[in-house]
Amino acid sequence: MVATQTWRAAPAPTRRRRFPGLLPRRLLRWRRPVWWQEIAIIAVGYWLYSLVRNAIPEQASIATRHARSIQHVQDALHLNFERSFNHVVATNEWLAQILNYYYATLHFIVTPAVMVWLFVRRSHVYRGVRTVLVTTTLVALAGFALYPLAPPRLMPEFAYVDTLVKFHTWGSLASPAVAQHSNQYAAMPSLHIGWALWAGIAIFACARHRWVKALGLAYPLATLVVIVGTANHFLLDAVGGALAVTLGFGVQYALSGRGAFTAPIDAPDFGEPDPPLPGAHGGVRGPSVD
Template structure:
């Protein structure tokens, strides 16, 4: 009974030697790891996927020059595409009338009353005009810099949210040209920048010649400000700073309505774009953006206060 076993063993050893010496024409699909364990060779595609998964788990520290170039190029492309969209004034006016009538149906068409009321307080409306023209960029850039310096492990994911949000907005500008209230024919709104001769806004005056005036839906003032507000709220340590983060998009909403640059529904459109941006980042990084490690190599932060359903793992 022992002889057949010996023959089988000898044959198995010969086959094993043949495979590893390369004399067998077949493809070698296994390799011996130290200790005798067998390791299956991975295809190039599997290797790339493995590296992407590892990068999601332990994000690398962003490179300053690369990020500056990326942000500069992205904003240049955003401005180029936004202003290259045909203005289509007639269609934009029809869309404005449709939005205004819809808001009347919903019982939320109060923008004109707010616009006229705030315009009567000169110092307030002038301040709002400057707010609209400047803080949109200043606060967003400031939050990006803060993320880069203090939360490098979360920077790339949070930046991805912002980029996806803005990309979707460009589609909205093209597919749904919309006249802002201040340019709406027969709407009775006041263009506060023109009335008070406010400096610095691309919405009216000389700046209007280099900016697409009918790119109002969705509102990126709301999309970007809410991104800033949520980022500050979830990542800042001081309570008063977190509260300021929540107040920022609310203040921005009051500004865009008071200055007649947007309808309420434009703000809703901006929020929808932002929600898709967060969803896209979650699918990429397999977790809620702000739960990524604060710094590369650190464990993920489990102390953040977020709704429980946001922490559900996304299956591959």
């Protein structure tokens, strides 16, 4: 008879963590997320985000002055290749339209899709990863308020081409009906990059198959190409978005005392063997992820 080896969950560690987290222990215990509560939280959160973002004074003159400063810094750092790439995109309508619609749509499709995926397939880490996303968004809102910034496409003095206007992309900020309800000077940090990095890291950390992990890594890189090619953001805006995500993970760790992708030590055993979650304590496992 051939002996079969089964993977078993390791017992919870008895030693105390070096940093227990700022939240009370009772709030850090395992609780399965409830779908209607999560929908309500997300809906209210997005409504507040839209309300606050669009209520921030646009301050066009200040935003334009900040844009000049950002451009000068990028020139000094020899990061002015984005203007050349923008011109390449602007001379190829098919490419510009693909990038424009990517910018206008995937930002609002991929992020909630990843949240649903985590809720269903990685409920052990869902709350921690959601905290990272919420914190990232709040950091971005603070950036919009404290540092209004005009995007490159609104700075014709630097020879950027507004591909949204040139090719009349449907549903974009080039439409007056859309632009009048949105703060066009909320560019620093780039929330497109912030959310894309959040989604990409979550996919890479939680997916099982390598090709899915590769898609997770490719998504924020593709988003970077899009925001530069369409002149919706400076490269330094993308750096700001990456810093916002980093702060999001830092705040999540400070609150819980564990990494965003580490399952609570009292999480239940779901039956079928599955590899430990990234950073988990020796053997806490969750449902499989495809």
